[in-house]
Amino acid sequence: MENEKAIQIGLIGLGTVGSGVATILKAKEKSLEALVGRRLVLKKIAELNPERARALGIPEEILTARAEDILEDPEIQIVIELIGGKEPAKTFIRQALLAGKHVVTANKALLAEAGNELFLTAREQDRHIGFEASVCGGIPIILALRQGLVANEIESIFGIMNGTSNFILSRMTEEGQPYQQALEEAQKLGYAEADPTLDVEGHDTAHKLAILMHLAYGLPMDLSVIHTEGITRITPLDLAFAREFGYRVKLLAICRKENGLVEARVHPTMIPVSHMLSNVSGAYNALFIHGDAVGDILLYGLGAGMMPTGSAVVSDLVDIGRNINLGITRRIPRSSVSPEERGAPLAVKPFEEIETHYYCRISALDRPGVLSKVSGILGEHGISIASVIQKGRDQEGAVPIVMMTHGAQEKALQEAIGRIDQLPFITDRTMVIRVEDPSLI
Amino acid sequence: MENEKAIQIGLIGLGTVGSGVATILKAKEKSLEALVGRRLVLKKIAELNPERARALGIPEEILTARAEDILEDPEIQIVIELIGGKEPAKTFIRQALLAGKHVVTANKALLAEAGNELFLTAREQDRHIGFEASVCGGIPIILALRQGLVANEIESIFGIMNGTSNFILSRMTEEGQPYQQALEEAQKLGYAEADPTLDVEGHDTAHKLAILMHLAYGLPMDLSVIHTEGITRITPLDLAFAREFGYRVKLLAICRKENGLVEARVHPTMIPVSHMLSNVSGAYNALFIHGDAVGDILLYGLGAGMMPTGSAVVSDLVDIGRNINLGITRRIPRSSVSPEERGAPLAVKPFEEIETHYYCRISALDRPGVLSKVSGILGEHGISIASVIQKGRDQEGAVPIVMMTHGAQEKALQEAIGRIDQLPFITDRTMVIRVEDPSLI
Numbered sequence: 001m002e003n004e005k006a007i008q009i010g011l012i013g014l015g016t017v018g019s020g021v022a023t024i025l026k027a028k029e030k031s032l033e034a035l036v037g038r039r040l041v042l043k044k045i046a047e048l049n050p051e052r053a054r055a056l057g058i059p060e061e062i063l064t065a066r067a068e069d070i071l072e073d074p075e076i077q078i079v080i081e082l083i084g085g086k087e088p089a090k091t092f093i094r095q096a097l098l099a100g101k102h103v104v105t106a107n108k109a110l111l112a113e114a115g116n117e118l119f120l121t122a123r124e125q126d127r128h129i130g131f132e133a134s135v136c137g138g139i140p141i142i143l144a145l146r147q148g149l150v151a152n153e154i155e156s157i158f159g160i161m162n163g164t165s166n167f168i169l170s171r172m173t174e175e176g177q178p179y180q181q182a183l184e185e186a187q188k189l190g191y192a193e194a195d196p197t198l199d200v201e202g203h204d205t206a207h208k209l210a211i212l213m214h215l216a217y218g219l220p221m222d223l224s225v226i227h228t229e230g231i232t233r234i235t236p237l238d239l240a241f242a243r244e245f246g247y248r249v250k251l252l253a254i255c256r257k258e259n260g261l262v263e264a265r266v267h268p269t270m271i272p273v274s275h276m277l278s279n280v281s282g283a284y285n286a287l288f289i290h291g292d293a294v295g296d297i298l299l300y301g302l303g304a305g306m307m308p309t310g311s312a313v314v315s316d317l318v319d320i321g322r323n324i325n326l327g328i329t330r331r332i333p334r335s336s337v338s339p340e341e342r343g344a345p346l347a348v349k350p351f352e353e354i355e356t357h358y359y360c361r362i363s364a365l366d367r368p369g370v371l372s373k374v375s376g377i378l379g380e381h382g383i384s385i386a387s388v389i390q391k392g393r394d395q396e397g398a399v400p401i402v403m404m405t406h407g408a409q410e411k412a413l414q415e416a417i418g419r420i421d422q423l424p425f426i427t428d429r430t431m432v433i434r435v436e437d438p439s440l441i
Numbered sequence: 442m443e444n445e446k447a448i449q450i451g452l453i454g455l456g457t458v459g460s461g462v463a464t465i466l467k468a469k470e471k472s473l474e475a476l477v478g479r480r481l482v483l484k485k486i487a488e489l490n491p492e493r494a495r496a497l498g499i500p501e502e503i504l505t506a507r508a509e510d511i512l513e514d515p516e517i518q519i520v521i522e523l524i525g526g527k528e529p530a531k532t533f534i535r536q537a538l539l540a541g542k543h544v545v546t547a548n549k550a551l552l553a554e555a556g557n558e559l560f561l562t563a564r565e566q567d568r569h570i571g572f573e574a575s576v577c578g579g580i581p582i583i584l585a586l587r588q589g590l591v592a593n594e595i596e597s598i599f600g601i602m603n604g605t606s607n608f609i610l611s612r613m614t615e616e617g618q619p620y621q622q623a624l625e626e627a628q629k630l631g632y633a634e635a636d637p638t639l640d641v642e643g644h645d646t647a648h649k650l651a652i653l654m655h656l657a658y659g660l661p662m663d664l665s666v667i668h669t670e671g672i673t674r675i676t677p678l679d680l681a682f683a684r685e686f687g688y689r690v691k692l693l694a695i696c697r698k699e700n701g702l703v704e705a706r707v708h709p710t711m712i713p714v715s716h717m718l719s720n721v722s723g724a725y726n727a728l729f730i731h732g733d734a735v736g737d738i739l740l741y742g743l744g745a746g747m748m749p750t751g752s753a754v755v756s757d758l759v760d761i762g763r764n765i766n767l768g769i770t771r772r773i774p775r776s777s778v779s780p781e782e783r784g785a786p787l788a789v790k791p792f793e794e795i796e797t798h799y800y801c802r803i804s805a806l807d808r809p810g811v812l813s814k815v816s817g818i819l820g821e822h823g824i825s826i827a828s829v830i831q832k833g834r835d836q837e838g839a840v841p842i843v844m845m846t847h848g849a850q851e852k853a854l855q856e857a858i859g860r861i862d863q864l865p866f867i868t869d870r871t872m873v874i875r876v877e878d879p880s881l882i
């Protein structure tokens with residue numbers, strides 16, 4: 001047995017997640033050794049701010065301020081990149097791969113943008129990139145798609161994949177808080193960054209969706225094909241109306257395959273209160289997956305944080321460690337089957353061609369004929385109305401008219417709303433929230 | 442590349458799940474080949490009743506009535522055992538391993554009883570037993586415990602793992618049906634067997650729990666340490682009272698580690714309606730897992746059926762196929778770390794020592810002093826009452842008195858109930874349902 005020979009690991013970035021990884025590797029040393037077949041040794045940590053290392057009781061001698069000390073160390077077999085952002089993370093990962101090291105990363109932004117290139121380099125170098133931690137923290141979704149659900153064509157994924165947005169929407173729903181107040185509370189509690197753009201505008205969710213679509217459909221990672229909208233325009237009024245119709249609003253990532261086309265979109269979505277995704281509150285994430293064999297599967301858990309994401313990073317270390325132990329690489333020859341290979345060509349559906357149901361909150365002066373004019377325009381675009389709520393007049397004479405449509409095409413809806421918003425009695429831009437049909441989700 | 446060399450598979454038992462496996466292997470041939478690196482070929486199927494094979498369009502020439510034709514075929518590298526039951530399944534698996542073949546099985550009853558022995562044989566023969574399909578069908582729980590959550594100490598698992606019982610309880614809850622009627626409906630719909638004992642008495646759930654406890658804690662599989670109660674005594678009245686207290690009743694498998702002891706029990710359990718497990722209805726299964734790093738995780742999906750369980754079997758075939766492709770075995774040196782190895786000794790807690798909350802429905806004649814006498818006995822055993830519901834008298838003068846206790850020990854509760862049931866004004870055996878503290882679950 002080569003059990004004596006430990007696997008040397010280098011960690012670049014001792015932030016929140018890095019601290020979780022260091023903590024787990026130390027606390028679970030014995031059991032991880034038994035589970036891998038070799039010892040996992042954290043040989044070096046590159047970090048510019050050594051304060052946290054001291055707080056964690058990490059010995060001074062394994063600390064360095066230079067990532068090169070890890071990338072150029074021939075003994076180190078696995079490099080964990082946890083600095084985030086695009087550069088120098090991308091260069092570090094590339095250098096690690098070219099130096100024959102395996103890589104583990106939680107960097108979804110980088111993978112969504114440069115994943116195709118990095119995975120190709122890994123392939124050429126016969127090295128592995130572990131990225132379980134890049135999507136939904138501690139939830140083993142990458143593993144499920146790469147291994148647990150391989151017998152399935154993935155027909156759809158509906159995901160709550162951003163804890164910050166979900167926390168804010170939960171607060172707004174439960175406490176009736178306006179967006180700004182809920183955001184400030186999230187910032188106070190550490191659930192939102194000082195600049196929350198990446199989270200609340202849906203970009204972080206889109207990064208994760210790009211990675212999942214690659215695994216589920218073999219499509220190259222490409223943010224430009226994902227329609228992305230955030231939650232900043234949602235008001236407590238919309239959430240109250242949603243409740244009246246039996247829905248809650250969640251920031252969802254949606255991909256769905258139909259007739260060779262894949263829908264790819266991130267936007268606030270009304271889902272029936274009876275659906276399991278409706279009950280995913282606060283900082284939790286959840287993925288609702290439909291596979292053609294397995295049917296509906298839900299995976300739920302903490303999508304971020306020191307220990308949950310650390311758990312995912314360590315699961316990748318164990319996976320790679322098991323391969324190193326047996327002297328193998330590329331055990332999983334393919335994570336996904338590309339559209340060409342699967343025989344059925346597959347492309348992303350243009351967003352304006354999607355069909356869904358819509359919630360439209362129209363702000364209009366309280367005059368006779370408004371409802372008739374608005375519903376007339378919708379009708380001209382082939383959009384039929386499922387139900388309407390018109391509430392009593394408010395102080396300025398403007399009233400919200402809320403309509404739920406039957407299934408309609410995005411293009412038709414946008415054109416109709418474009419015309420409606422030009423009408424003289426309209427006092428504010430119409431708020432549109434897409435509604436998932438309870439039978440589909 | 443040895444890509445040319447297909448992996449030959451033999452299937453023993455073309456029942457419901459076997460048909461799912463054959464269907465998937467045929468339909469997904471191309472993509473599975475890409476994902477494994479080699480073709481997966483179903484070379485032979487042993488089945489006594491060839492009708493189903495004809496219906497599935499399986500060519501006559503790969504059918505046999507003799508399992509030996511598979512077990513003795515030197516070309517076959519993986520044997521799928523899907524006949525269920527103890528014998529001859531156990532002999533077949535043993536023979537397959539001794540003949541140097543890998544095995545995939547969905548047979549939880551066999552593994553719970555003879556798993557230790559079979560895993561030992563597999564280890565000696567350097568072969569793999571895939572058993573993803575043995576617990577909760579299409580939900581990738583074995584994979585999660587063996588790989589996704591390896592960084593965690595599993596602190597607890599709460600599982601709804603039997604679709605039949607869950608369907609019956611859902612019906613009883615939603616429609617107010619008595620047990621017998623809900624059972625008959627389940628039988629009519631094919632969710633329950635003609636003899637439903639294994640499912641409704643909790644044994645099937647206990648089989649699965651034994652397997653999970655082996656993976657989570659390294660304990661040998663041993664049904665005798667799992668306290669097992671079924672759902673046959675539950676009445677619609679209990680479900681109605683549960684609702685009044687804010688709970689639903691589910692047949693739960695529970696294991697929970699505390700101070701070196703593991704609780705292991707299967708019984709009807711009241712859980713708060715707000716908990717995600719409460720909303721798992723019908724034939725669905727769900728596992729709520731708490732890991733020390735990852736926190737709470739929920740996995741949800743169909744726990745049985747042709748395609749979901751077939752999906753799990755095929756995921757094992759892919760896993761083993763990837764190893765065959767690389768010429769490796771035993772990639773995962775250990776699925777779990779035994780109590781001795783983990784340094785912290787671990788044993789199963791005697792059932793009478795568990796502490797939980799209790800729902801007690803006492804049937805008593807409507808006389809003065811009853812409540813005082815009953816609560817006095819509970820008090821003498823150190824059990825304090827959290828709330829009481831006493832409903833108006835019924836026709837025979839007997840009334841249900843329902844009490845929810847604070848945390849109490851099983852032994853004390855049983856002793857108290859034993860005394861209460863001897864009281865002269867008691868008209869029926871007291872119904873006890875354990876209640877999980879919302880803060881723990």
